Amino acid sequence: MLDFNTVYIMAYRQIKRFFRARSRVIGSILNPVMWLIFFGLGWSSLFKAPMAKIMFYGLDYMSYLAPGVLMMTIFMSSFIGGVTVIWDKEFGYLKEVLVAPVSRTASIIGRALGETLTAMLQGVAILIAVLLIAPLLNPLGAPLALAVGLLVALSFTSMGITIASRMKSMEGFHMLVNLIMLPLVFLSGAIYPIDNMPLWMKGIAYVNPLTYGVDLARWLLTGVSQMDPVFDLTLLLVLTAVMIAIASYAFNKATIE
Amino acid sequence: MPREVVVAEGLTKVFDGFKAVDEVSFRVVEGEVFGFLGPNGAGKTTTINMLITLMKPTKGEAWINGYSVLKEPDKVRRSIGVVFQDSTVDRELTGWENMWIHGVTYKVPRDVLKRKIVDLLGFVELDKYAKTQVRNYSGGMVRRLEIARALLHEPEVLFLDEPTLGLDPQTRAKIWEYILELKRRTGMTIFLTTHYMDEAERLCDRVAIIDHGKILVVGSPEELKRMIGxxxxxxxxxxxxxxxxxxxxxxxxxxxxxxxxxxxxxxxxxxxxxxxxxxxxxxxxxxxxxxxxxxxxxxPTLNDVFLHLTGRELRDESGSWMDFMRARMRRGFRRG
Structure with missing residues (x-):
């Protein structure tokens, strides 16, 4: 039986911490807005030609990019949120958690849930911005797109926790961000389609869980998708469950030695 | 016969062939303040980590409050309060929030918890800073908060790992006062480690002198000093x-x-x-x-006892500046 008391209080902590770090709140919302404006508007003025529309499955570039930026925001925020377990290691709080008479699975699920909720808050903010900037999107798909975001957030928070549980120090943190986060964004179809990529890049894109989240969200918001939405959803659900299981295993193994 | 709250039998911890703790056995009875006195690297923290279930002993066994650290870690965890050597508070949160999260985690009923937080923050004189983010606390305030937090769930035994390491002399005196007051008021069983002989003398009913992972001698500070002349x-x-x-x-x-x-x-x-x-x-x-x-x-001081047992001095008996700076470097300056 899952210890909901622990899940609740660990989620409470993450949410408190999030709102305490004002710069993080502002930055996490400004960053994707910058992408939308400077990247999105910049390229979409180039992609005005009718040929370009074919590249983006008949969508104007802004509509193509918008669901991608939504998922990217949720992905980045949740992944970094998960990796912050390394901060707890560095600043000692992890010991307080490890010595408490509660299930570690419950405390890690609570933590993942807290990070997920904060990522979702950013998701809502971006979704509103996106609906304003790209008016061709279907607003009815928005709540469901957020539900997809929830799965993406849960799975990548868990991935972050897994990686942080195995890391010894904070030194690897920035390398991790560059080496894992950026490629996962580029190889997800969020910014450009994956069809015409070199084979090896395509390979990575197809094992990247974010690809399916982006595809599903795009289908919900524009009606266009590259894969069967049912297939996307099934894969995403399975991946999320697996990621949570791995994270709780890794965290259970975490010791201070 | 007083109850034995901490019992260790042949506790041993080997890291890559290096024996950090070597066949350590001792007993702490209810209401006693028991101290491990020894130089840095003597195996004090490793012993505590085994007692509080954060490390598995290579050999040996220990019981806290009657529960085996190997077989019943959850019951052991419920019986203990721990103040670690390095701070383990959440610096982004306020003192009150740190207390609240701890209390809810340990399932203290909410109404009791609210009252106890006020009481304990008052006890360590942090009531005025309850709503201040811990990142703005001084080293001594953090330590006081950690002591208050460790008492929140009314543990059977309190573990203090180097409770005054890196604190300035006035703050150390203050922490000593709290520990003595706690002992006087509640009769709390306390296990502490220190490498300051004056701290051991001041606080402990009984002291185990430990060096190279081995207990050399156990006794009250008076007995130990009388032992050498x-x-x-x-x-x-x-x-x-x-x-x-x-x-x-x-x-x-x-x-x-x-x-x-x-x-x-x-x-x-x-x-x-x-x-x-x-x-x-x-x-x-x-x-x-x-x-x-x-x-x-x-x-004779406990330093002389140590000297006569090992041929070496314990050194820095009173929170030296080097210690203070070292701890500051580790904690405060790290994040700029």
Whole structure:
């Protein structure tokens, strides 16, 4: 039986911490807005030609990019949120958690849930911005797109926790961000389609869980998708469950030695 | 017969062939303040980590509040409060929030919890700073918050790992006061580690002196000091050779109970009575034609006990600046 008391209080902590770090709140919302404006508007003025529309499955570039930026925001925020377990290691709080008479699975699920909720808050903010900037999107798909975001957030928070549980120090943190986060964004179809990529890049894109989240969200918001939405959803659900299981295993193994 | 709250039997921890803790056995009874005194790297923190279920012993077993640390870690965790050597508070949150999260985690009923947070923050004089983010606390305030937090769920035994490491003298005195007050008021069983002999003397009912992972001796500070004699006389000779000659002659005449040499030309003799020993030492030195540069005597301290057991000094008995700076570097400056 899952210890909901622990899940609740660990989620409470993450949410408190999030709102305490004002710069993080502002930055996490400004960053994707910058992408939308400077990247999105910049390229979409180039992609005005009718040929370009074919590249983006008949969508104007802004509509193509918008669901991608939504998922990217949720992905980045949740992944970094998960990796912050390394901060707890560095600043000692992890010991307080490890010595408490509660299930570690419950405390890690609570933590993942807290990070997920904060990522979702950013998701809502971006979704509103996106609906304003790209008016061709279907607003009815928005709540469901957020539900997809929830799965993406849960799975990548868990991935972050897994990686942080195995890391010894904070030194690897920035390398991790560059080496894992950026490629996962580029190889997800969020910014450009994956069809015409070199084979090896395509390979990575197809094992990247974010690809399916982006595809599903795009289908919900524009009606266009590259894969069967049912297939996307099934894969995403399975991946999320697996990621949570791995994270709780890794965290259970975490010791201070 | 008082209840035994902490029992360790042959606790051993080996890291890559290095024995950090070597067959350590001891008992702590209810209401006792029991201390591990030893230099850095003696195995104190490793012992605590095994007792609080954060590390598995390579060999041996321990029981806390009657529960096995190997077989019932959850019950052990419910019985203990821990203040770690390095701070384990969430610096982004306020003092009150740190307390609240701890209390809910340990399932203290909400209404009781609210009252206890007020009481305990009052006890460590942090009530005015309850709503301040911990990142703005000083080192001493953080430590006080951690003590209050560890008491929130009314543990059977409180573990304090180097409770005053890196604190300035006034703050140390304050922390001592809280610990003594806690003992007086609640009769809390406390297990602490320290490398400050004055801290061990001041706080502990019984002290285990530990070095290289082994317990050398256990007893009350009084017993331990009595063990080596009534007075300690330090003699600083001109050089190592003359110190050796002095030792030889004093030993031959049986004037001292024991001796140790903390540095090449200094000898510390433990004696029954310094007043009669000092003239005798001068007599010996003039007969040998040896120069004595300095003589001083004092009542024995735990440092002398350690010196006579190991031939080395414990050093920095009073929160030295080096310790203070080292701890500051580790904590505060790290994030700029």
């Amino acid at each position: 009534r007075d300690v006389v330090y003699v600083k000779a001109f050089d190592e050779r003359s110190a050796k000659m002095l030792i030889g002659e004093v030993a031959r005449r049986g004037l001292a109970l024991s001796y140790a040499s903390p540095s090449s030309n200094v000898v510390s003799f433990t004696v029954e009575d310094a007043h009669s020993f000092i003239p005798e030492v001068f007599e010996v030195s003039s007969r040998l034609g040896v120069h004595i540069l300095e003589v001083k005597y004092s009542k």
